[in-house]
Amino acid sequence: MAVTERIIFQPYIWGKPKRGGPQLELGTPILCWSVEEGRRRIDKVAAGSTSMAGAILVSMEVDEDAGDYGEPKILERVGDVPEVED
Template structure:
C-alpha cells in the first residue's frame, strides 16, 4: 500500500444563487495552498470561498483517509457556521 499525502485547494464559485465547487487544485505543499488563500484575502483571486484539505491517499486502490481541514475562507457549503 503506497500512501501519499495530498494537499488540495478547493475553490467555490457562485453560479447565480447556487454555490458550486470549482476545479480542485492539488498543491505541492501546504505553503503553496496557503498562498492561494492569501490571494483571495488580498483580492487577487476572485472566488466565493475556498478550503485547504490535507489527506492521506492510496491511489492504487482508491482509498482516501479522513480529510484534515487546514484553512477556510469565504463562503463554503456544509460548514457548521452555515447551520
Template sequence: MAAEERIIFQPYVLKAGRKGVQRPEPVAPVVCRSAQDGLARADKITNGASASFVGAHVVRLVVDEEAGDYSDPEILAVAGIVPEIRE
C-alpha cells in the first residue's frame, strides 16, 4: 500500500480544569474527505456557526500504515480557542 494523505479535523470543547478555569480539551478527531472539507469545518467555528466546538486544528499527514510511517503534521488551519502547541 502506498502512502496516502490524511486531513484531520481536531475539534475542542471547553472543560473546567484546575481551580475551575476553563480550557480547551480535544474530542474525537474527524478524518476529512479533503483539505477543503477540513477548512470548511474550521470556517464554521471561526464564523460562530458551531454550537458544539470552541476551536479546532486542521492538519495534514502522510500515512503509510503498512510501513508504520507517519509524517509530521502540517497545520492547515487554526480556528477559535485551541490549546497552545509546544514544539
C-alpha cells in the first residue's frame, strides 16, 4: 500500500475537577475525509457551538502496511489545548 495522508481532528474536553481545578482530557479522535471537513469541525469549536474545550487538526503521512507513521503536522488549533511544538 502507498503512503497516504491522514487528517485527524483531536478534540479536548474538560474532565472532572481534580486538585487545582478541571483538567483537559483527550476526546475521541476523528478521522476526517479531507482537510476541509476537519476545518469545518474546528470552526464549530471556535464558534462555541460544541461542548469541547478545544481541538487540534493534524495531518500525518501513513503507510499502514509497513507500519510507518510520519511526524504529525498541526494544521490548526483552537480553544484550550495543551501546548505542543509544531
